[in-house]
Amino acid sequence: MPEAIVPQNRLRAKLAEGRTVVGTMLVEIRQPSVMDLLANAGLDFVLIDSEHGPFSIGTIADLSRAGRSAGVTPIVRIPELTYSHITQPLDAGAQGIMLPRVTGPEQIAFCLECSSSELRQYIEEHDMDYAPGPTKQYPIHGARWWRPWKANPFR
Secondary structure, eight states: OOGGGSOOOHHHHHHHTTOOOOEEEESSOOOTTHHHHHHHTTOSEEEEETTTSOOOHHHHHHHHHHHHHHTOEEEEEOSSOSHHHHHHHHHTTOSOEEOSSOOSHHHHHHHHHHSOHHHHHHHHHTTOOOSOOSSOOSGGGSSOOOOOSOSSTTO
C-alpha cells in the first residue's frame, strides 16, 4: 500500500523519539474547526470522549479529519469494548483509541482480536505481552492504551 494513503501519526512519532506530548479531551465541543484552535495552541493530540460525550460516528469522522489536517492526532475514547466500538472510530479516521474500564488481559486480547494483524505483529516484534506475567500485563506499559492503526487499512 502506498505511504500517502495512511496519514502519518505524529503523536506516535514523537513518542517514539522520547519527546513529551501534550493533549486535551473533547467532551462537548463538536465543531471540527476546534481542531485548528487546538493545533495553534500547540497540542499534539486530542482525545475525543465518546464514552461520556455526545459524539456520533459522523462527528468522530469530521473531528478526526480536521485533526489530521491541522496536525493534531485524534484519539477516541470508546464507550464499550465491542467490535463496532473498537473498529468504527478507527475506520472513520481516528489514529488511536482509548479503552474504557480495562480490568484484565482478556479485554486487551479481545481488542487485539478485533484489530488488524499489523497490530498483533507490532506487539510481537516489540516483545509486548497482554497475558498475565510478573512484569508485563498490558501493552505499552499500562492499563491505558491507544491503537495507532486502522482496523481495515484498505478502506
